[in-house]
Amino acid sequence: MFYRESGQFKSSYAKDQAIFPIRQDQIAIVLILAVAFLVVPWFVNDYWSKSVLQPFLVFSIAAIGLNILVGYCGQISLGTGGFMAVGAYASYKIMTSFPDMPIVLVIILSGFCAAGVGILFGLPSLRIKGFYLAVATLASQFFLIWMFNKVPWFHNYTMSQITVPPREFLGVTVTSSSAGPAAQYLFCLGFVVVGAWLAKNLVRGRTGRSWMAIRDMDIAAELIGIRPLQTKLLAFAISSFYIGISGALIFCVYLGTVEASEAFDINQSFLVLFMIIIGGLGSILGSFLGAGFMILMPIVLKNIMVGSFGMAAVTAKHIEISLMGVLIVFFLIVEPHGFARLWQILKEKLRLWPFPY
Amino acid sequence: MELLQALFVSPFMDMWNEPAFFIETFTKGLLTGVLYSLVALGFVLIFKASGVFNFAQGVMALFAALTLVGLLEFMQGKDMTANHLVGMTVVAAVVAIGMLGLKKVNKISSVQAPYALLGFCAVVGFAWILRTIGLPNYILIPFAIVGTIITMIALAYLIEIAVLRPLVNQELIILFMSTLGLAYVLEGVGDLLWGSDVKILDIGLPTDIYIAEFPFGDVYIEQLDMVAAVVAAAMVIILAIFFNKTRIGRALRAVADDHQAAMSVGIPLKTIWVIVWSVAGIVAMVAGVMWGSSSGVQFSLSLIALKALPVLILGGFTSIPGAIVGGLIIGVSEKLAEVFWYDLHGGAIENWFAYFVALAFLLFRPQGLFGEKIIERI
Numbered sequence: 122m123f124y125r126e127s128g129q130f131k132s133s134y135a136k137d138q139a140i141f142p143i144r145q146d147q148i149a150i151v152l153i154l155a156v157a158f159l160v161v162p163w164f165v166n167d168y169w170s171k172s173v174l175q176p177f178l179v180f181s182i183a184a185i186g187l188n189i190l191v192g193y194c195g196q197i198s199l200g201t202g203g204f205m206a207v208g209a210y211a212s213y214k215i216m217t218s219f220p221d222m223p224i225v226l227v228i229i230l231s232g233f234c235a236a237g238v239g240i241l242f243g244l245p246s247l248r249i250k251g252f253y254l255a256v257a258t259l260a261s262q263f264f265l266i267w268m269f270n271k272v273p274w275f276h277n278y279t280m281s282q283i284t285v286p287p288r289e290f291l292g293v294t295v296t297s298s299s300a301g302p303a304a305q306y307l308f309c310l311g312f313v314v315v316g317a318w319l320a321k322n323l324v325r326g327r328t329g330r331s332w333m334a335i336r337d338m339d340i341a342a343e344l345i346g347i348r349p350l351q352t353k354l355l356a357f358a359i360s361s362f363y364i365g366i367s368g369a370l371i372f373c374v375y376l377g378t379v380e381a382s383e384a385f386d387i388n389q390s391f392l393v394l395f396m397i398i399i400g401g402l403g404s405i406l407g408s409f410l411g412a413g414f415m416i417l418m419p420i421v422l423k424n425i426m427v428g429s430f431g432m433a434a435v436t437a438k439h440i441e442i443s444l445m446g447v448l449i450v451f452f453l454i455v456e457p458h459g460f461a462r463l464w465q466i467l468k469e470k471l472r473l474w475p476f477p478y
Numbered sequence: 479m480e481l482l483q484a485l486f487v488s489p490f491m492d493m494w495n496e497p498a499f500f501i502e503t504f505t506k507g508l509l510t511g512v513l514y515s516l517v518a519l520g521f522v523l524i525f526k527a528s529g530v531f532n533f534a535q536g537v538m539a540l541f542a543a544l545t546l547v548g549l550l551e552f553m554q555g556k557d558m559t560a561n562h563l564v565g566m567t568v569v570a571a572v573v574a575i576g577m578l579g580l581k582k583v584n585k586i587s588s589v590q591a592p593y594a595l596l597g598f599c600a601v602v603g604f605a606w607i608l609r610t611i612g613l614p615n616y617i618l619i620p621f622a623i624v625g626t627i628i629t630m631i632a633l634a635y636l637i638e639i640a641v642l643r644p645l646v647n648q649e650l651i652i653l654f655m656s657t658l659g660l661a662y663v664l665e666g667v668g669d670l671l672w673g674s675d676v677k678i679l680d681i682g683l684p685t686d687i688y689i690a691e692f693p694f695g696d697v698y699i700e701q702l703d704m705v706a707a708v709v710a711a712a713m714v715i716i717l718a719i720f721f722n723k724t725r726i727g728r729a730l731r732a733v734a735d736d737h738q739a740a741m742s743v744g745i746p747l748k749t750i751w752v753i754v755w756s757v758a759g760i761v762a763m764v765a766g767v768m769w770g771s772s773s774g775v776q777f778s779l780s781l782i783a784l785k786a787l788p789v790l791i792l793g794g795f796t797s798i799p800g801a802i803v804g805g806l807i808i809g810v811s812e813k814l815a816e817v818f819w820y821d822l823h824g825g826a827i828e829n830w831f832a833y834f835v836a837l838a839f840l841l842f843r844p845q846g847l848f849g850e851k852i853i854e855r856i
Contacts, residue, residue: 197651245837249791249844252531252650256791257840259784260833267830340854387784391658398655436670443666449659454644457652 124471140321157310162303170302171375177416178309179370184396184408185320186363191394192403193324194356195336196246200258201393203242203265204361206385207235208368210275213283216373224288224295228312228369235365236358238265243357247350250339262387269381284378296373305374312370316363321405323359332356333403364393399452401461410460418448492818502697503817504810509703511809512710516765517786518793518801519714520758525795526734527754528642531654534661536783538630538759541668543766543775545629547679548672549622623763630759631752638752665780679770706768713764714802717757721798726753734796785828788836794846803847808832 124145131137141147165174183201190198211231215222242261246254270281277283287297294300295308323329331352334342343349372379379385392415400411422444426437456463470477492500517535524532604621641656688699721727732740733750741747769779789808793800812831845851 191651245840249840252654252795253791253840253844253846255531255654256787257833257837259787260830260837263830263833267827395655395658398652402651439666439670441666443663443670446659446662446664446666449662450641450656453648453652453656453659454641457645457648 124468124474126472140318140325154314158307162307165302165306167302170306172420173416174306175309175375177413178306178313179367179375180393180396180416181313181409181412182316182370183364183367183393184400184412185317185405186360186367187393188397188400188402188405188408189320189324189332189363190356190360192397192401192407193329193336194332194353194360195339196243196353196356197252197255198258198357198360199255199387199390199394200242200261200265201364202385202387202389203262204235204239204364205368205371205389206265206269206381207238207361208232208365209372209379209385210269210283210381211235211365212369212373213285214275214277216286216288217277220286224290224373227288228366228373231369232362232366235368236362239357239361239364240354243354243361246353246357259387262390266381266385281382282378282380283372285373288373296377298377300374309370309374312366316366317405317409320363324405328355336403395449397459399449399459401459404459404461406464407459407461410464414460419445498697500818502699503813505697505699506703507810507813508806509699509707509809510813511806512707513765513768513782513805514786514789514809515802515805516710516713516761516768517782518789518805519717519798520761520765521786521790522793522795522798522801523717523754523758523761527730528733528751529650529653529737530642530657531650531795532758533654533657533783534664535758535762535786536780537661537664537668538633538762539766539769539782540775540777540780541633541664541766542626542630542759542763543679543770543779544668544672544677546622546626546763546767547677547770547775549625550618551677553618553622626763627760630763631756634755634759635752637755638748642751643748661780665777669777676774676776677770679767679775700772702768702772706772709764709768713761714798717761717798720757726750730754785832788832791846792836792839794848797846797848800846800848804836808835811835 126143126145129142129144131142136142141150161174183205187198187201190196208231211234212227215227215230216224219227238261242258245257249257269275285296287294287299289295290304290308293304295304324332331342331347334345334347335349335352335356339349342352368385371384376384396411396415397408398411399414400409401407419441422441423437426440427434452459517539520535520538521532524530524535637660641660642653645653645656688701688704689696691697719727721731729740729745729750730753732743732745733747737747740750765782766775766779769782773779785808786805789801789804792808793802793804812828812835815831816828839847
């Protein structure tokens with residue numbers, strides 16, 4: 122009744138190609154953005170900003186990035202943690218070498234650094250496919266983390282831990298511990314919105330279609346004139362760009378202090394992969410839903426077990442791990458195409474509701 | 479210039495000057511490689527038969543080793559915490575379910591539901607009796623091993639019911655992710671049941687150092703490594719016989735070759751999967767015991783899965799000889815690089831070096847050394 126596009130006529134090409142062609146979607150997205158930008162900052166406190174909103178936002182960017190590679194281009198990658206580390210350490214090096222550079226530029230530049238590394242480690246994808254490639258990308262994960270710990274140049278010849286210096290954006294401190302929760306939240310949110318908008322437009326244009334052609338059958342795609350070299354490497358580059366930006370944000374805003382082997386270990390790679398699988402492969406919305414689920418679930422489980430039942434933290438941790446596993450398997454069985462598919466089904470239902478016939 | 483020398487000259491000089499040390503490192507590498515192959519073998523078995531890239535193999539090794547230690551400590555009458563008791567009960571329950579499963583697995587045993595309950599009581603009672611009598615270790619250890627094997631079989635059955643069967647015909651990446659979920663579950667449950675502290679696994683394997691005397695010097699080899707190599711070799715031979723000579727083995731190979739064709743000649747796919755996962759579980763147990771005996775049973779044991787992955791791509795996902803040869807290549811090259819090229823990289827390369835070796839091979843053979851030729855069609 123409420124979600125129905127009947128009567129909305131598209132009278133120009135621009136309207137037909139709009140990012141949200143349906144009026145209800147437009148209203149919804151404006152409402153969501155208004156709440157996120159105007160309402161939430163007034164109410165957000167340190168706890169919500171640090172342990173819920175910021176991880177959700179930065180991991181959404183990473184999930185979008187990985188979704189471009191895995192969901193749209195079909196190249197399985199397990200090196201997410203490594204590329205995040207590239208973003209983080211690149212932003213650290215740039216910030217300490219050029220103290221006057223604006224923070225936004227720093228983060229975008231570190232995204233480009235990660236993109237370069239991504240192209241390098243994407244090269245094997247031209248020769249090997251499927252799980253062979255997945256395992257090969259693990260090489261980047263382990264090698265990059267080792268390199269950041271081992272080569273002193275990356276952490277400015279101090280301890281392997283790196284700490285972010287305070288930086289301002291539009292006169293407000295956004296990095297380091299002196300920044301306010303609302304400022305940090307808004308800073309991340311800006312990147313998320315712009316990133317998601319760009320990604321959405323990318324995947325529905327020519328680039329995205331050639332990615333999907335490669336994903337569905339690379340030889341056939343080659344035959345119709347899509348160049349596998351450029352397409353695959355572009356997917357690796359753009360995916361790593363997003364992941365690098367997410368890594369830079371994790372370091373600069375969310376954590377403030379990181380050590381490569383802890384903050385960006387292989388579990389992060391799996392976490393992001395879980396996000397896109399549970400959220401939905403090949404869906405930008407799915408990246409957000411998956412990130413929200415994977416960030417919120419452990420917090421909720423922990424609060425229930427430690428808060429309500431008063432369990433010991435160690436026992437709760439073990440139960441939490443097993444429950445996570447059970448839930449993951451459960452969701453894969455119930456809906457292998459993820460939350461994005463559930464949302465699609467719901468929309469179909471809503472279109473007819475309350476009179477399905 | 480210095481770099482080139484450190485890369486190409488001085489390591490080989492070192493090898494030439496100290497042949498005994500070189501042989502020692504080489505053997506150590508070979509023996510470590512054997513363990514890698516053992517873990518990789520479990521991967522290959524499952525991948526061949528069910529097309530599942532089983533990431534939980536390493537955690538299965540950990541789980542098996544934990545169960546073995548737990549059972550052994552229980553029967554030896556060591557400290558008994560609440561967790562321990564719960565652990566025993568759960569293992570017994572799993573075994574009982576497993577017995578029910580065996581009944582389904584085509585008349586291997588004819589256990590009925592009530593008997594499964596009986597089996598449950600029997601396991602607990604038996605372990606309890608052994609505990610109160612206080613038998614010497616060499617009697618208890620075989621019991622613990624048999625108990626662990628039964629647990630792994632039961633686990634395979636449970637995995638088939640709860641994970642594989644509902645996910646039949648899904649995409650490979652979905653199956654892969656489900657084994658990741660499985661890994662989380664096993665890790666959490668294992669830690670819950672048996673505690674997360676480091677445990678010492680002593681099943682009477684020798685721990686001395688064997689000294690081989692050569693004219694150019696002495697070579698030290700740990701006896702535990704030698705035992706591990708012998709056990710792994712025996713394991714491979716047994717598996718080869720099992721695959722080539724038995725009825726089930728032939729069915730397994732048929733399934734590995736072509737699911738549809740195997741089903742159409744009447745091979746029960748589900749049974750085969752349970753068997754394959756059981757075999758992989760037992761292989762994981764052997765790997766877990768060998769690894770656990772040398773460095774204690776703890777969480778890091780599950781990370782040997784990550785060491786086995788490069789072996790896997792090097793040898794090819796579908797090749798058993800590939801897993802063995804790949805393991806040896808990786809083991810040796812890793813140890814040599816670690817020891818002789820130390821000046822160049824400054825250590826701790828074991829995490830990634832194997833991957834680069836495998837990648838180098840992959841550039842020339844994208845399907846691994848022994849993998850099946852990838853034929854692509856439109």
